[in-house]
Amino acid sequence: MRKGIIYNIVAIVSVSALLTSCFVAKDYTRPELSTTENLFRTDQLPQDSISAATVSYKDLFKDQYLVNYIEEGLSNNIDIRIALQQIVAAEAYVKQGKAGYLPTLGANATLTHQELSKNSQFGSFLSNTSTDQFEINASLSWEADIWGKIRSNSRATQANYLQTVAAHQAVKTELVARIATAYYQLLALDAQLEVTKASIETRDNSVVTIKALKDAGQVTQVAVDQNVALLNNAKALVVDLEIAIFRTENTLSILLGKGPQNFERGTINDLEFTTDLAIGVPTTLLRNRPDVMAAEYALIESFELTNVAKSMYYPSLTLTATAGFQSLDLADLIDTNSLFANIIGGLTQPIFNKRAIRTQNEVAVAQQEQALLNFKQSLLIAGQEVSNALYGYNAETEKYEFRLIEIEALRNAETNSEELLNNGFATYLDLLTARQSALSAELNVVDSKLQQQLYIIDLYEALGGGWQ
Numbered sequence: 001m002r003k004g005i006i007y008n009i010v011a012i013v014s015v016s017a018l019l020t021s022c023f024v025a026k027d028y029t030r031p032e033l034s035t036t037e038n039l040f041r042t043d044q045l046p047q048d049s050i051s052a053a054t055v056s057y058k059d060l061f062k063d064q065y066l067v068n069y070i071e072e073g074l075s076n077n078i079d080i081r082i083a084l085q086q087i088v089a090a091e092a093y094v095k096q097g098k099a100g101y102l103p104t105l106g107a108n109a110t111l112t113h114q115e116l117s118k119n120s121q122f123g124s125f126l127s128n129t130s131t132d133q134f135e136i137n138a139s140l141s142w143e144a145d146i147w148g149k150i151r152s153n154s155r156a157t158q159a160n161y162l163q164t165v166a167a168h169q170a171v172k173t174e175l176v177a178r179i180a181t182a183y184y185q186l187l188a189l190d191a192q193l194e195v196t197k198a199s200i201e202t203r204d205n206s207v208v209t210i211k212a213l214k215d216a217g218q219v220t221q222v223a224v225d226q227n228v229a230l231l232n233n234a235k236a237l238v239v240d241l242e243i244a245i246f247r248t249e250n251t252l253s254i255l256l257g258k259g260p261q262n263f264e265r266g267t268i269n270d271l272e273f274t275t276d277l278a279i280g281v282p283t284t285l286l287r288n289r290p291d292v293m294a295a296e297y298a299l300i301e302s303f304e305l306t307n308v309a310k311s312m313y314y315p316s317l318t319l320t321a322t323a324g325f326q327s328l329d330l331a332d333l334i335d336t337n338s339l340f341a342n343i344i345g346g347l348t349q350p351i352f353n354k355r356a357i358r359t360q361n362e363v364a365v366a367q368q369e370q371a372l373l374n375f376k377q378s379l380l381i382a383g384q385e386v387s388n389a390l391y392g393y394n395a396e397t398e399k400y401e402f403r404l405i406e407i408e409a410l411r412n413a414e415t416n417s418e419e420l421l422n423n424g425f426a427t428y429l430d431l432l433t434a435r436q437s438a439l440s441a442e443l444n445v446v447d448s449k450l451q452q453q454l455y456i457i458d459l460y461e462a463l464g465g466g467w468q
Helices: 002-020 064-076 078-101 149-215 221-255 282-288 290-311 356-422 428-462
Strands: 104-115 130-144 316-327 339-348
Touching: 064 078, 064 149, 078 149, 149 221, 149 290, 149 356, 149 428, 221 428, 282 290, 282 356, 290 356, 356 428
Parallel strands: none
Antiparallel strands: 104 130, 130 316, 316 339
């Protein structure tokens, strides 16, 4: 009898091992991506395997204040810390997926008290219709991964984990870009504030001069009033710039995960920025840009879940074993005569289950196709952002040169107009127009320089830089 039991166990295990090798689950392969051709829409830069995305932000940004703020933000930012907790949760699911190959084991201790009716079939023959039964047992259950269902589910949890890691990297990339943007906006606002204050000093002196000319009978009160108006217009602009600086500092505080405060910083005139805009070939986005990587991991997860759904059509093989002690007397519970054991091997084939399996499979296939489209869309969006940043930077660089020529001409016009006015050869309107245009041009030069740096930051982020 014991030999028969052993033979049965060996037969079940052998069949399980044989069937386990018959996987129906497919292995994931990256789909053909013809959309990567000419993705960046540019022939202005050499495209090789090197990408600016692989450059550390410590090497890209030369301002040590900015580098320190980025490091602080990566450590303290709330969004970063939330993303880290999402990784911890995903890692727990990975561990659970890997444990799917292991059997489940449980222990149980029970006391059963039974009172039989004296008028029942068995109670009428027994003198004592009250019985107690004590039992201690352990049960083990194991499912053979015949069709790769457990393997696919494990791979799906791993893909989900990697997707969460990529999402964390995307948060880091975005955070680096946002901190750099806020910092350079502060530098630009400081520069515009300095220009405006210098203009106020000039206009203040101009009011004194125009009043003297009015006393000499060369101009009217209208000229004095318009110069005073122009002076106060510049003072109002100072207030607007100070408000913008205050709000930008508060924005930077939030990014760094701290309360609102003032920040030490350099000046826009000392700004150094790399102009090495190596973009690499479009396929580098697949390994550098976090949101593209996350989209592919989502595709892998849905692919594996489709494998799981398909495996539900096939029979499942389970092995269940229970063993322990069972006795009517507590004193005899731990005794060799109280030992019992049973082993059950089962092969279950679904036949009719209200279309649940077919529905699950159809949904999984549709979700896989959706994930594929999202993956392709993320790649197209990435290419668009790289293309926009490249074109914008080149356009802004060209515009900056025009701005410099414009401001030089307007400064000369302002100087000449003031000299001509003092000598009676020009009107005060010429001076006012030249002075207002010169201030606007100087502010535009600062803004143009800022835009160049912001386009480089956009390109760095679009290529997937900042998280390495």
